[in-house]
Amino acid sequence: MAAAARLFRLRGFDDVTVAEVMKDAGLTHGAFYGYFSSKDALIAEAVGHALPPAPDRASPRRPAAQYADGYLNVKHRDDRATSCLFSSLGTEAARGSAELRHSMTEAIRRRIGHLGSEAEGDTPREKRRAAIAAWSAMVGAMVLARIVDDEKLSKEILSETRASLPLVQ
Structure with a gap:
């Protein structure tokens, strides 16, 4: 699964063949249908494997501000093979199967919950609004930072988005 998730993030769903995934995983193309009914x-x-798991209440998770710092940086921007699925494959996943979209929806809910626990706001509704705005800005900023061909502008998109986030610093 790791091989497929990496290839899909690098090149998208349509530009990766089943044969490439199987070869990268060290398996033969003929073995594919023993594991999967279709490419979908x-x-x-693969996406389910690469999505962040539900938080374990016994282990502390990274504070939201630290998460944002790690997300909105050049290293994350340039590491497409292991980076965020939402900024790498979001537009493709929107056209994906119901199962794929459901998995991604649940991961989005978890991320909003994580960010909302530390977002600015006096009420749960205000915190949730701030978390949705923060997550949307982060993913959007990563997409834009990858699109532009101007390194200075790309870095500015990342840094200015981070500075604007309604997260406890």
């Missing part, structure tokens, strides 16, 4: 099933499984 492979996509859903």
Whole structure:
């Protein structure tokens, strides 16, 4: 699954063949249908594997401000193979299977919950609004920072988005 998730993030769903995934995973192309019923099933499984798991209440998670710092930086921007699925494959996933979209929806809910626990606001509704705005800005900023061909502008998009986030600093 890691091989498929990495290839999909690098090149997108359409530009990766089943044969490439199987070869990268050290398996033969013929073995594919022993594992998956279709390429869509492979996509859903690979994305599900690469999505962040539900938080474990026993282990502390990274504070929201630290998460934002780690997300909105050049290293994350340039590491497409292991970076955020939402900024790498979001537009493609929007056209994906119901199973894929559901997996991504649940991961988005978890991220909003994580960010909302530390977002600015006096009420749960205000904190949730701030978390949604922060997550949307972060993913959007990463997409834009990858699109532009001007390094200075790309870095500015990342840094100015981080500075604007309604998260406890």
